[in-house]
Amino acid sequence: MTNKLMMLIALFFSIGIMAQDKLHVTGKITGIDNKTKLSISGGEKEKEFYLKDGVIDVEVDLKEAPASVFIIVYYDKDIKYTSFFLGNESVTIDASIDDFPNEVVAKNSKYDGLRYENYSLSKDLDKKRNDIDEIIEKEIGEGAKPEVVYAKYKDELDAIRKENAGRQYEFLKKNINTDYGRHLIRFYVDQFTEEQFKTLYSLVDPINMDRSEIKFLKTLCDSKQLEVGDIYYDFTALDLKSKVVKFSDFFKEKYVLLDFSHVNCGYCYMAAPKTALIAEELKDKVMYVTYHTGDNLKEAEEYYELKGKKGNIIWNKEGDLHPMMAMYRNMSTPSYLLFSPDGKFIKEVNGSKADLKSIILEEIEK
Structure with missing residues (x-):
């Protein structure tokens, strides 16, 4: 009897532990009906679901937890989404x-x-920035030259960006030893000074030193942002044969063009055919190297296919937490860095709308 009882108790606790291996979301979202499709995703996991009488009841496995989790609502011929930071809980x-996208919080979450x-800390700054973005879009739509409009509002946007960076820095100083605080480091690689990174690193508890985010932070402390004329940072990566x-x-x-892109980045997806042509048309003058910021070979191969197998594709298993991403202060995709044949940094171009080919030709023909 005793052995059977102990086995039942052990089974009970094992089931309880297994239940914690999934994220379980319950509750409700008003304003949509039971026929509206939703999806929930975290990392590589994604699951479609529907409300039942207005009620959410969905589970999803998180590959790594805690992590950013998104709920997408395919609503009225449009898409609305909201994001969370959740564990398997x-x-x-x-x-x-x-309330989408920002005024939603997951209750009972650790x-x-x-x-x-x-989010609440910078809510007012987000509104100011969005208001200016709408004005910029309106003025460009009315025929104003984009470069003139952006120059007109540059000081205001820079002030907002600086104020936000200051608030985020103070937030991180208090929360660097939390999962969410460490998660944020990746998003401010180009906004803090080396001294600020060093201060944050000095506040890390010894028990957290081996975490990938903290190793990333240490690289930020030990490297500086490249300036025109600086020699490139060397690094190792894997090619499509995992060599x-x-x-x-x-x-x-x-000349070498270092292209930061990802197959799941919509702008990268649109840019791929154009950059494939650049890789082919300028191959006698420019070595085109795409660093795929994902953490697996399959996605790197998919992006290489999108580029018509032009140029070179490299990647690393650490994804966007690889030290090279810290060295180069990479913050967005697509992003392009041009180097001279002797390795000196010449120019950075961000986004998919710039005339990249003309910019490259202008630089190498100087």
């Missing part, structure tokens, strides 16, 4: 579709309260 949502606190290569191997008496 049970949480409750009580929201309206009108992690999401801090994420919402951080280790060095970035320095690509410098063969040609």
Whole structure:
């Protein structure tokens, strides 16, 4: 009897532990009906679901937890989404579709309260920036030259960006030893000074030193943002045969273009055919190297297909937390860095709308 009882108790606890291996979301979202499709995703996991009488009841496995989790609502021929920072835990949502994307918090979460606190910290600045963005879009739509409009509002946008960076820095100083605080480091690589990074690193508890985000932070402390004329940072990566290569191997008496892209980035997806042409048309003068910021070979191969198998594709298993991403202060995709044949940094171009080919030709023909 005793052995059977002990086995039942052990089974009970094992089932309880297994239940914690999934994120379980319950609650409700008003303003949509039971026929509206939703999806929930975290990392590589994604699951479609529908409300049942207005009620959410969905589970999803998180590959790594805690992590950013998105709920997408395919609503009225449009898409609305909201994001959370969650672990494999049970949480409750009580929201309206009108609360999307930002005014939604996961109740009973160990992690999401801090994420919402951080959002609230900069809520007023987000509104100011969005208001200016709408004005810029309107003026360009009315025929104003984009470069003139952006120059007109540059000081205001820079002031907002600076104020936000200051608030985020103070937030991180208090929360660097939390999962959410460490998660944020990746998003401010180009906004803090080396001294600020060093201060943050000095506040890390010894128990957290081996975490990938903290190793990333240490690289930020030990490197500086490249300036025109600086020599490139060398690094190792994997090619499409999973062979280790060095970035320095690509410098063969040609200019080198380092392209940060990801197959799941919509702008990268649109840019791929154009950059494939650049890789082919300028191959006698420029070595085109795409660093795929994902953490797996399959996605790197998919992006290489999008580029018509033109140029070179490299990647690393650490994804966007690889030290090279810190060295180069990479913050967005697509982003392009041009180097001279002797390895000196010449120019950075961000986004998919710039005339990249003309910019490259202008620089190498000077």
